[in-house]
Amino acid sequence: MIEIPWMKVGAALALALVGACGDDGGHGRGDGVLGFANFRWKCAGPGDIACIPGRVTDFPRGVALGSTFELSFVLHDEVPVDAGWIEPIGSARTELLSSNGGPVDGYDYGHGTTMEPRASFLAREGGEITLLAFANDDTVADYVTLTQLSATRLAVVRDCRVSACDDGVEVGSVFVGTTTDLRVEPYAADQLLVGHVDYEWESLTPELLELDANGNVVTLEPLRKGTAYVQVRGAGREETVAIEVLSNVSSEGPHRGPLGGTEGETEGSTTAGSESGSDGTGTGTDTGTDTDPGTTSGTSTTGGT
């Protein structure tokens, strides 16, 4: 009677499943030009749109200029040699930042089972680039071409991974007492650009809206009713969006208590001292509206007058 090594079978299945799902979200994959390798886009950091599950499904071809990006590859089964490493052609346009070469060094303990050489790069100059996939016998097994592009616009849209909402649509309004996540997406014309970008988020009306930023995602924490402005900078661009902060039942009128008992306590959490008491009449009138983003800056703003 043959004894089935269930432990080994289970482990093998688990490894196979992890490998099939991709190591960090199953981002875009694409065959190389020669058809011998399959290239895989990796999440390069919190400012990489490719890190958001489902946002980048096809193998991306456009990289944001100035961003860092990361790729790996596997050779197809019929290729009789093992995968080696990835190299860009030249360093003027694309700088190799780090590289894991060979099936042993390429083993990624942090993301599950991968036997994939991977490397990270810095997109230094615009234009088409070629990345060579080497086999471990020093031959070029395949290559892939990408285009490094300047972002022409930043789109700020809702991010609905935490709470249910219409993902990817522009935010028009938010409610006091609720949080809303936004993300920024860099585009060159209509082409979504991948790569990790260091974004800077800023609330231009901190008396109305505070931010908790992490990479390309920001959590809005509305404080008071009014028109708030959020600015994001990155990829050589700057985008400011106006967001209407609406009061809700619990933040105005007779049911203000849940927010902290008194308006003064709520106001105290803001950085705009001149705002204190402006809404203290309990009438719901908020003088912090229509703050001009062009005349305020960050936490130094005093809000409306």
Place this chain on the structure above:
Amino acid sequence: MRSLQTTTSRWIAVVGMLMGAASCDSARFDHVELYEIQGSPGAEISSSIIVPQGGVILFEAFPRAEANSVEYVGLERFKLRPDDPNVAEAHRAILRDTWVVSGIAVGTTRLQVLVDNEVVDRIPVEIVEAAP
């Protein structure tokens, strides 16, 4: 002296003469033939190998023997090596007898054709600006 043979638009042979090889017993290859397989937009093999900066060209390369000499059988140590690796690089590709030349920087160089460690030819290489 170099001559050019064209078979099809994609299959172009570059014929080179052995350098002073006529009377040398060890130098029995008198030209190398290059057959383009694939390349970046703008890459081609004509009288020289032309590759855009940041791009590649993939081709087959066969040393060809002079008359009355044994043909290339694949057992020879055959290698392509650029004079200036800051302008272009050459790598053996995974397919048999195929090579990849990549454009590092705009400029010109020559690709040394080595058979059994002897330079039997030099092929001009031109790295050009990539089309916008």
